[in-house]
Amino acid sequence: MAQVDTAETAQDAAGGRDTGAETWRAAIRRAIHNGSRPGPWKRGPVLAALALLLGLSMLLHAKIPNWIGNLGSLVETFLPWFGLFIPVLLAGALWRRSASATVALLLPVMVWLNLFGGLLGDKSHPGGDLTVAGHNVGADNRDPAGTARDLAASGADVLALQELTPQARGTYEKELAKAYPYHTVQGTVGLWSRLPLSDTRPVDTQMDYGPLAATKPVDTKLTYNRALRTTVATAHGPMAVYVAHLGSARVNPRDGFSTGHRDRNAQALAAAIAADQNERVVLLGDLNGTMDDRAFNDITSQMRSVQEAAGDGFGFTWPAGFPVARIDQILVRGVKPQGSWVLPATGSDHLPVAAGIKW
Incomplete structure (x- = not known):
């Protein structure tokens, strides 16, 4: 019995030494692992x-x-x-x-x-002397009559439309005649108003500011017109209104973000507005660009965006199904924006925009 007890004691002692060695080895491994892990300031x-x-x-x-x-x-x-x-x-x-x-x-x-x-906040204020609205009605709009009725129901005093086709022009003129006794259409853009209009003319946004500008004949005829200028007679005095549809912007593999046509249009439009002697000026249009784009610096340096001044949210307008950018703009000079909002969708791929302004 004594010999057996001695053998068991020896085995226990050997097992204890083995367990102790394993514990030390595990501790060393943990220390090495923890030491190799980067701290929170070195991660990511x-x-x-x-x-x-x-x-x-x-x-x-x-x-x-x-x-x-x-x-x-x-x-x-x-x-x-x-x-x-x-x-x-x-x-x-x-x-x-x-x-x-x-x-x-x-x-x-x-x-x-x-x-x-x-x-992110609502900066609009109640009231206003005049409500203006603008809408690219869409050349492929299958329901121009319904679009016209929706726009007339918006209560806008001045309504600017872009992308008017010869086929749909008569429909808009008929449907808007009762609400807006005054109107003008110049090419593919038009303005309907509850107030009298005067001094209406097309605006040449095809002007060339490059090396060939000096060679362009003074009496060059517009092949098609995408901008106009008119004067609205308000109770507070005359107000110049510009309606514009600038060139499209496209993304393609060869040219990247192609905006040359639009940028030239924007430069010509900015020059026309800068030369306007009227103290109060409103621009309504599909500018095919956001006001963060540097291409519009010549316009934003002299006019205020109503959405930035008195809007609620980003006011995205295109495409109508899931708007990702505000390319339909209302800008003002000499009047105060009171509110800016986006109207419900029509048959167009753009959403209409409206704003209240005050003297």
Whole structure:
């Protein structure tokens, strides 16, 4: 018995030594593993870099060059949507438990709020001396009569339409005649008004500001017209109203964001407005671009966007089914925007816009 007890004691002692060695080895492995894991400030360097890149892209959007496929204008067109990347990066930062990425996200958050935070609230005010509205009615609109009735029911005093076709023009004139005794159509744009109109003329947005400008004949005829200017006689005095439909913007693999035609139109329109002697000026139109786009700097430097001044939200207008950009604009000079809103959809691929203005 004594010999058996001695053997068992020896085995227990050997097992204890083995267990102790295993414990030490496990502790060493844990220490090595913990030492090799980066701390919270070293985790997620790619996420942190992406957050900084996002913030700088929004902060310095005006510095992004346009000579690479009009990249700068493309970024500015969809600039508000850059904010969607913030929660995506935040989810990645929390999953990686990255303190550096979380802190880096403060930059895009602050920049986005500085750029667009003012659009999140309702800045409209009750009242107004005049209501104006504009709508690209769409050349493919299958129900121009219904569109005309909807627009007449909006209560606008002045109504600007773009993309009028010869086939649909008569329908709009018939349906809007009762609500608007005064109207003018110049090419593919028109204006209907409850108040008298005068000094109506087309605006040449095809003007060439390049090297060939000096060779353009003074009496060149417009092959088609996409802009007009008229004077509305209000109770507070005359108000110049411009209606415009600028050239389209397209994205294609060869040219990138193609806006050459639109940009030339915008430059010509800005020059016409700058030369207008009327103290009060309103521009209604499908400008095929957002007011963040640098292409409209010559216009926004002399006029205010009613959506930015007195709107509620972003006021996206295109495409009508799921609007992603506000390309249908109302801008004013010499009058005060009281409110800006988007009207319900019609048969067009654009949404109508309206605004109340006050002297």
